[in-house]
Amino acid sequence: MAGLSFFASLCIRRFFVVKKACPLFIFFIFIWGTLFSLVACTESSDPEVIVYPRDREFYAIFPNDPKLGDSIEANLATGIMMIVHPGGHYTLSFGVDPTHEAPKMQLFRSYKQRDGERYGLSKMKTLEPKISGDHYVFSFVCEENERSSWVLTLVEDDTYYRGKISDVKFEGSGSYSDTLSLNLISVGLIDPIEGAPSMDSLSRLLISAFRKNYTSIVIDTIYVNYAEKHPSLGEKYPADRHWHAESPSGDMTLSELGNWPAKGVTEALDIVLVHRIDELNSLGYAGLFASNLIGGERSTVVVGSHVLxxxxxxxxxxxxxxxxxxxxxxxxxxxxxxxxxxxxxESYQDLSILEDGFEDTPYCPELLQSGLYKKGSPSAKSDYSMPGQVYRMMDRSAYGVAFDEDSCPDAYLFMFPVSSDKSMREFSRQQLKFLKQSLMLIPH
Ligand SMILES: [Zn+2]
Structure with missing residues (x-):
């Protein structure tokens, strides 16, 4: 029903504009009565038809992801959301279907409505593709001041493009720095950690691990901050009480703690350390392509010193x-x-995304076949705001299934989904290239 009322209000608005415009043209015709005016009126009264997305929820894509999934192909014409950053140069390409005319792309910006709760869409521009080989290529620059979510539709004859869509690629490049600093924020009481007698020693282990493994970017500095010293929120996070993320705070990423005005810290990646996450077997979480280094929603990575x-x-x-x-x-x-x-x-809502799409990362079908299952976030689809899902890292004991994760050919990679003693030691070359591309798109 929400979708219906959305489109109803759009139709009313368009009708209203046309009604207002026509008497104006009649007035001009009456005064001058020239053929020129008649032509002008004919042209102006036949404006581009805006083809709004079919649904209110969208699959989202972010740049340089090598595994977009077939839901993107299926929905590209009728509405897909893109996460874009200021100054980023983007191309979206897909295979030409010779049985159809080239589609145009209509781009929409999502904006928060006055009530601050709901989102709306405003049409920005229409793009025509270039043809490169047997692919259509749409190119554009993000001229926003902040990270934004745009929605696109593909248009043919004033309605959705009906040609076959295949081999979709979304690429982006930015010119921000390839240097990243870290900000370790300790929240509440943290019990002594084996192997790190102080927060400073934990921070030294962190930065050396980041420098050792994030080799495609420069890891500059690590700052250490304590939530209890936050100028306005300190009282909420007393130093003598264990903090359990996800409760009692409504802000599960504790992003309100990030980016507080301390010299140099404002554009660092905030890594929030809490006593534990109040979800069974959850070691840590972050948003997928949260890509926000300047504070606010989804600007943190959360880790626990204990696991429940x-x-x-x-x-x-x-x-x-x-x-x-x-x-x-x-x-x-x-x-x-x-x-x-x-x-x-479950989170992707796309059964075609069995692995990450990088050619140099093996994958482990046996892991999926083993029946390992944990409930994920509700949906990879998003309304007009940013996609909301977070990705949790689970303790291997969570699964309770007899399966040797270490036998998986990708267990040595950091992005293997299950933590074990032997697993997770490095990123692949393509992953490292991707990480650098992402960092350089993100304002910091
Ligand atoms: Zn994970």
Whole structure:
């Protein structure tokens, strides 16, 4: 019903504009009565038909993701959301269908309505493709001041393009720095961590792991901050109380703590350390392509010093906390798991995304076949705001299924979905290239 009322209001608005415009043209015709005016009126009264997206929820894509999934092909003409950043240069391409005319692309910007709750769409521009080989290529620059979500439709004869869509690629390049700083934010009481007697020593382990593994970018500095010292929120996070993420705070990413005015910290990646995450077997989480280094919603990576299991709390050693932070930061910049779990598939709402799409990362069909299953986020689809799903890293004990994860050919990669003692040691070359491309698109 919400969709219906949305389109009803659009139709009313368009009708209203046309009604107002016509008497104006009649007035001109009456005064001058020239053929020129008649032609002008004919042209002006036949404006471009705006082909709004069919639905209110969209599959979202972000640049340079090598595995977009076949839901993107299926929905590209009728409405797909793109996550874009200021100054980014983007191309979207797909195969030519010779049985159809070349489509045009209509681009829409999503904006928050006055009530601050709902989102609307405003038409920005219409693009025509260039043809490169046997592909259509649409190119555009994001001229926004901040990270934005745009929606596109493909148009043929004033309605959705009906040609076959295949081999979709969305690429983006930015010119922000390839240097990243980290900001470790300790929240509430953190019990002594095995292997890191102080927060400073944990921060040294973190930065050396980031420098060792994020080799395609420059890891500059790590700052350490304490939530209890936050100028306005400090009282909410007392230093003598364990903080459980997801409760009692409504802001599960604790993003309100990020980006507070401390010198140099404002454009660092905020890694929030809490006592534990209040979800069974959850070691950490971050938004997929959260891509926000300047504070606010989805600007943090959350890790726990303990994990909640059926047997109670298990403390994590420093090495394990660091590993979780490295993995979750990969998601933050847009890396998917090398092998999808059932939870991922549920979250993507696309059964074609069985692996991450990189040619140099193996994947492990046996992992999926083993029946490993954890409930994921509700949906990869998004309304006009940013996609809301977060990607959790799960403790291997969570699955309770007899399966040797370490036998998987991708277990050595950081983006393997299950943590174990032997797993997660490096990124692949293509993943590293992707990470650098993402960082350079993100204002910081
Ligand atoms: Zn993960």
């Amino acid at each position: 299991s059926n047997a109670g709390e298990r403390p994590l050693a420093a090495d394990e906390i660091v590993k979780v932070a490295v993995h979750e930061t990969g998601h933050f910049f847009g890396l998917k798991h090398t092998t999808s779990t059932w939870a991922d598939l």
